[in-house]
Amino acid sequence: MFKKADTSALWAVILSLVLFFVGGILTTIVPPMVDHTWAKPFENNDPAKGPTGKLVPLSELELKGRAIYQREGCWYCHTQQIRTLLADTKRYGWKGVDAPISTPDEFVYDNPHMFGTKRTGPDLARVGGKYDTQWHRTHFRNPRDLVKGSIMPTYPWIVNDPKEFEALVAYMQTLGRAKDWRPNHDYEK
Amino acid sequence: MQDQISRAEAIGAAPGAIIHEDTAAKWFLVSSVAYFFIVGIIALLIAAKFVWPDLMGTISWLSYGRLRPLHVNGMLFGWLLAADMGLAFYVIPRLCGVKLWSEKLGMATAALWNIIVLGAVVCLLAGFNQGWEYGELPFFLDVLVVVAWILFGLNVFMTVAQRKYQAMYVTIWYTMGCILWTAFVYLTGNFATLFTTGTNQANLNWMYVHNAVGLIFTPIGLALAYYFIPRAANTPLHSHKLSMVGFWSLAFVYVWTGAHHMIHGPISQWLQTIAIAFSVMLLIPVWAVVYNLFATMKGQWHQLRESVPLKFLMSGVVFYLLTCFQGPMHSLRTVSAIVSKTDWIPGHAHMAVLGAFSFFAIAGTYFVVPKLWNKALHSQSLANWSYWMLMIGGIGFYVTLWLGGFWQGWQWNTWTIPFIDTVVALKPIWIVRFVSGVMMFTGIVMFAYNVMATALGTHEESAA
Structure with a gap:
């Protein structure tokens, strides 16, 4: 079978594509058909099953903020996923409460997805409601004013544009909030 | 079978048999070498920003988040893929014993490719970023990439269809x-993603990201290694059969592994397990290829002393072996828990793209440029220096980031250490990375200068 591809270009083409498409189809088209949590928005009303809440699509302002997050490449240094690792749930928890693990149903409306691959800065999957607007303003103007040793870039062109700044913070405050994971709805604004 | 390459080339090399124009190859190579240099400056700049975060911090289009995609896309598409295409335009007609199907089409493809790269520079600096890794380019540029790829593929396939030798060398x-896999992988990562969201989109994105390396740069890089190693060492390939094992197992195994970029992440566990299993199976095609290329050099290693292309080629094979050992190991859940998302990963990725595949392309360029312009290489000693700069700078870069990344991963897993402390701890690592980057960039400058000086030089010496 493979020997024939030595002399027949057409046969080589067919064989390369067939072999490629077996895995290609089984790992891209089939998985979302098998695992329906990829497409079903998160909703839980039963505290016994974990944090309650409901995933809602972003508002216009929040989407504008998300576009800024995308434009500035924030996602190159900040992931948005609490992995199934104890260290992730502990490190990205808040005031002694562990962060819930990220599940596919929390990201159904995300386009483009912002899972990220690199944590030059901390994960932001549950950052919504951790810091207030004034903190973000100071931090975006110069992160080192609040966090000594930080290597995050400064973003004066965002802070100096009230509309952009408002949108970006509005988006960030939504992150991880579909799951109402903090006791007594204790979130900063 | 073993002497296939020499048979295939015997007629092509005979005086007066076929005169290859090679204009398209020249256009691709000259522009790719120029981008290697230009994007190298961007690379240095972003490495510097890790050490001096306020550097040019008030200019939006020079901020890290704008420059990083330019560095990645510029190196992948402006330098490496363009160089690979230029070298394919050199290699394929010679292995087929015919001229390139259409020199004019090849030149048009090179021109279009330059338009795409320049468009990418403007768009990415302006912040027009689609938000997918490796798929940052805006939609209209994606379309142009597809057009250029079809033109390139058409030229290669028509040349193969007209070949004089029935048996095709590896x-x-x-x-x-x-060419075939890239078409589908690229469509998945840049077009299919448009119709999806969330985890589903991420899965397609990683399929593309992983296979951009595995089914674009790996096959074209190995194509070049398989040609240039026997050619530069003037020795037959060790085993045709083993090259078949490597090729067909690559065709089957590679595409399954995309989800290993989301180990422990919000994606089905069973899909992660499939990705891990196939990632480990990648050792089969890799070791088949590496063994074959090493065995080809048996009794010929002494040639490395004199030949710069062979130095690059065989170091590239070693880096390929190492990077493809790391890959399967990273995919294991326990290892992933430590190295994933850390600075280890850029260390690993640079060893693949710079250490292995760029080394193959550099070797090919050093080998063909004197032949293309029918002149002796401008300076052998400078070429040798460029090798050592890229080699030592490269190792400094990879090893430092592995150590730093591993350490970072351990710190992250001790959650009582505040995150900022893990940032401050890596400062020395980033300083060494920057210094290694300066060395690598020096190597790139020497390489680019040598190539340009050979092409533009007045020495009308005939190539050795």
């Missing part, structure tokens, strides 16, 4: 495989 399969 380089031809790898090049054809690259």
Whole structure:
């Protein structure tokens, strides 16, 4: 079978594509058909099953903020996923409460997805409601004013544009909030 | 079978048999070398920003988040893929014993490719970023990439269809495989993603990201290694059969592994397990290829002393072996828990793209440029220096980031250490990375200068 591809270009083409498409189809088209949590928005009303809440699509302002997050490449240094690792749930928890693990149903409306691959800065999957607007303003103007040793870039062109700044913070405050994971709805604004 | 390459080339090399124009190859190579240099400056700049975060911090289009995609896309598409295409235009007609199907089409493809790269520079600096890794380019540029790829593929396939020798050398399969797989992988990562969201989109994105390396740069890189190693060492390939094992197992195994970029992440556990299993199976095609290329050099290693292309080629094979050992190991859940998302990963990725595949392309360029312009290489000693700069700078870069990344991963897993402390701890690592980057960039400058000086030089010496 493979020997024939030595002399027949057409046969080589067919064989390369067939072999490629077996895995290609089984790992891209089939998985979302098998695992329906990829497409079903998160909703839980039963505290016994974990944090309650409901995933809602972003508002216009929040989407504008998300576009800024995308434009500035924030996602190159900040992931948005609490992995199934104890260290992730502990490190990205808040005031002694562990962060819930990220599940596919929390990201159904995300386009483009912002899972990220690199944590030059901390994960932001549950950052919504951790810091207030004034903190973000100071931090975006110069992160080192609040966090000594930080290597995050400064973003004066965002802070100096009230509309952009408002949108970006509005988006960030939504992150991880579909799951109402903090006791007594204790979130900063 | 073993002396296939020498048979295939015997007629092509005979005086007066076929005169290859090679204009398209020249256009691709000259522009790719120029981008290697230009994007190298961007690379240095972003490495510097890790050490001096306020550097040019008030200019939006020079901020890290704008420059990083330019560095990645510029190196992948402006330098490496363009160089690979230029070298394919050199290699394929020679292995087929015919002229390139259409020199004019090849030149048009090179011109279009330059338009795409320049468009990418403007768009990415302006912040027009689609938000997918490796798929940052805006939609209209994606369309142009597809057009250029079809033109390139058409030229190669028509040349193969007209070949004089019925038996196809392994380089031809790898090049054809690259063209076919790239088409579907690129469409998945840049077009299919448009119709999806969330985890589903991420899965397609990683399929593309992983296979951009595995089914674009790997096959075209190996195509070049399979051609240039026997050619530069003037020795037959060790085993045709083993090259078949490597090629067909690559065709089957590679595409399954995309989800290993989301180990422990919000994606089905069973899909992660499939990705891990196939990632480990990648050792089969890799070791088949590496063994074959090493065995080809048996009794010929002494040639490395004199030949710069062979130095690059065989170091590239070693880096390929190492990077493809790391890859399967990273995919294991326990290892992933430590190294994933850390600075280890850029260390690993640079060893693949710079250490292995760029080394193959550099070797090919050093080998063909004197032949293309029919002149002796401007300076052998400078070429040798460029090798050592890229080699030592490269190792400094990879090893430092592995150590730093591993350490970072351990710190992250001790959650009582505040995150900022893990940032401050890596400062020395980033300083060494920057210094290694300066060395690598020096190597790139020497390489680019040597190539340009050979092409533009007045020495009308005939190539050795």
